[in-house]
Amino acid sequence: MAPHAHPSDLGTEHSAGHGGRGGRGRTAGPVVGIVGVGYMGIATGLAFAHRGRSVVAYDIDRGVRAALRKGRSPYREPGLAELLGRESRRDRFHIVDSLSELARRAECIFLCVSTPPGPGGRVDLRPIRSASRALGAALREVRGFRTVVVKSTVVPGTTDEVIAPILRRTSGRSARTLGVAVNPEFLSEGRMVRDATHPARIVLGASGARAARAVRRAYAGFSAPIVALSPTEAELVKHGSNAFLALKVSYANELSRWTERLGGDVDRVAEAVGADPRIGPEFLRAGPGFGGSCFDKDLRAFRRRAQELGLGSRIADAALGINDDQTRHAVELVQRAGGPLRGREVAVLGLAFKAGTDDVRESRAFPIVEALLAAGARVRVHDPSALANFRREWARRSPRQSARLRFVRTAEAAVTGADLAVLQTDWPEYLRWPSAWSRRMRRPRLVDLRRRVPAPVARRAGLEVFALGRGASGPTPAPRGRRRRA
Numbered sequence: 001m002a003p004h005a006h007p008s009d010l011g012t013e014h015s016a017g018h019g020g021r022g023g024r025g026r027t028a029g030p031v032v033g034i035v036g037v038g039y040m041g042i043a044t045g046l047a048f049a050h051r052g053r054s055v056v057a058y059d060i061d062r063g064v065r066a067a068l069r070k071g072r073s074p075y076r077e078p079g080l081a082e083l084l085g086r087e088s089r090r091d092r093f094h095i096v097d098s099l100s101e102l103a104r105r106a107e108c109i110f111l112c113v114s115t116p117p118g119p120g121g122r123v124d125l126r127p128i129r130s131a132s133r134a135l136g137a138a139l140r141e142v143r144g145f146r147t148v149v150v151k152s153t154v155v156p157g158t159t160d161e162v163i164a165p166i167l168r169r170t171s172g173r174s175a176r177t178l179g180v181a182v183n184p185e186f187l188s189e190g191r192m193v194r195d196a197t198h199p200a201r202i203v204l205g206a207s208g209a210r211a212a213r214a215v216r217r218a219y220a221g222f223s224a225p226i227v228a229l230s231p232t233e234a235e236l237v238k239h240g241s242n243a244f245l246a247l248k249v250s251y252a253n254e255l256s257r258w259t260e261r262l263g264g265d266v267d268r269v270a271e272a273v274g275a276d277p278r279i280g281p282e283f284l285r286a287g288p289g290f291g292g293s294c295f296d297k298d299l300r301a302f303r304r305r306a307q308e309l310g311l312g313s314r315i316a317d318a319a320l321g322i323n324d325d326q327t328r329h330a331v332e333l334v335q336r337a338g339g340p341l342r343g344r345e346v347a348v349l350g351l352a353f354k355a356g357t358d359d360v361r362e363s364r365a366f367p368i369v370e371a372l373l374a375a376g377a378r379v380r381v382h383d384p385s386a387l388a389n390f391r392r393e394w395a396r397r398s399p400r401q402s403a404r405l406r407f408v409r410t411a412e413a414a415v416t417g418a419d420l421a422v423l424q425t426d427w428p429e430y431l432r433w434p435s436a437w438s439r440r441m442r443r444p445r446l447v448d449l450r451r452r453v454p455a456p457v458a459r460r461a462g463l464e465v466f467a468l469g470r471g472a473s474g475p476t477p478a479p480r481g482r483r484r485r486a
């Protein structure tokens with residue numbers, strides 16, 4: 001856990017806590033501030049609390065603050081509610097109602113606000129600009145050195161060119177009393193608690209030695225190596241990593257077309273490719289295309305920034321292009337499996353962009369459901385965690401298409417009377433596929449976009465499976481007693 005801070009360190013708050021390691025109130029190191037308590041901000045804040053920091057967090061959204069104050073997480077992720085409960089009980093994670101209070105109490109302040117997609121592929125910097133302005137104004141009122149750390153994802157050059165100047169202007173502080181740093185976050189949703197508490201590396205681009213020291217002390221107790229870079233290099237590492245990972249997904253997706261066309265299983269091929277330590281197995285998973293709040297937005301922003309610099313990014317072009325093709329391909333697979341879709345009942349299982357999260361941002365479920373409706377199908381959708389988020393986002397995106405879409409509360413209700421089911425997110429409950437589900441379908445057919453329903457389970461349930469990335473898009477394996485369809 002956290003080593004003790006040096007008493008000489010500026011503003012270090014030692015609690016008067018007694019008792020053993022990790023006991024109530026026992027904290028060490030600089031007080032950490034979190035501005036923006038979304039998916040990334042909550043995981044980051046709780047990870048610092050877990051490592052012994054006292055954390056104060058502020059979000060502009062009153063509802064988020066109210067939920068957190070009651071100890072309720074606004075986001076669903078494995079381990080998140082438990083960690084929030086534990087760190088709140090230990091008195092290490094506090095919600096505050098103003099940036100003034102946060103600026104007064106916290107010495108190392110992490111900007112974790114949204115950087116949503118904006119027009120022309122650029123990121124919309126309005127939230128982070130406005131948070132920086134408000135934080136700068138709050139910093140005017142407090143004494144002592146402060147470090148502001150940009151943890152939100154921004155394109156290379158943004159901190160030096162945009163955020164640091166705003167902070168300096170609005171706070172009236174020079175480098176003598178205000179340090180600025182970049183510390184990108186690499187967590188993956190669905191496993192964000194583990195990723196945030198156990199990062200593989202901590203990338204730190206600080207504008208000066210004092211800021212670097214403050215961030216290092218905030219990270220005391222984390223076992224990851226700290227990689228010290230310039231702020232712009234740190235921003236480039238984040239975008240470079242995302243582009244590479246997205247390309248790996250797209251690469252596996254491209255391979256999936258080969259195995260479908262020539263016969264074979266993309267997972268077996270990808271596993272053998274990934275066994276080469278120069279490549280590695282992670283993210284070589286073919287599916288309906290990547291979703292989530294980061295890859296698409298960050299790749300577009302990276303490409304846009306590359307264009308502005310006269311560089312261009314063929315990597316971003318390729319990853320994005322293959323991704324669009326793959327989602328179209330997934331829809332074609334559904335159409336091939338289901339025949340003419342007009343009037344057919346189709347169940348889409350899984351709406352989150354991946355299993356383990358309730359996040360639906362850029363989920364492939366949106367284009368897939370839209371395409372099914374456009375082909376005349378009647379669609380029912382289910383997700384054990386993300387149904388409410390999907391419904392809200394759907395109403396915003398496609399209000400006129402809602403009549404033929406039903407939101408159902410159980411997977412069994414979704415498949416009852418369906419001509420075809422589509423597995424979009426590989427939640428564990430779908431992978432067990434009880435025989436009763438097949439019996440309730442008009443015709444027990446599944447398009448498995450993730451290849452995750454095990455063959456023996458499908459066989460036992462008499463389920464005909466069309467798997468993305470397998471065979472010649474034919475049903476694999478042939479269910480007993482059923483004719484193999486071309």
Ligand SMILES: NC(=O)c1ccc[n+]([C@@H]2O[C@H](COP(=O)([O-])OP(=O)(O)OC[C@H]3O[C@@H](n4cnc5c(N)ncnc54)[C@H](O)[C@@H]3O)[C@@H](O)[C@H]2O)c1
Pocket residue numbers: 035036037038039040041058059060061064112113114115127128130131151152153154185186187188189293294
């Ligand atoms: N979600 C991820 O998996 C992930 C991973 C790595 C990096 N990131 C990056 O982290 C940043 C945040 O992403 P997220 O997924 O947590 O977004 P999010 O939308 O879940 O959360 C952002 C939060 O910031 C708050 N906010 C906006 N403006 C604010 C302001 N002026 N003052 C205070 N709070 C404000 C919002 O109310 C919201 O709760 C983005 O830059 C994203 O690219 C996200």
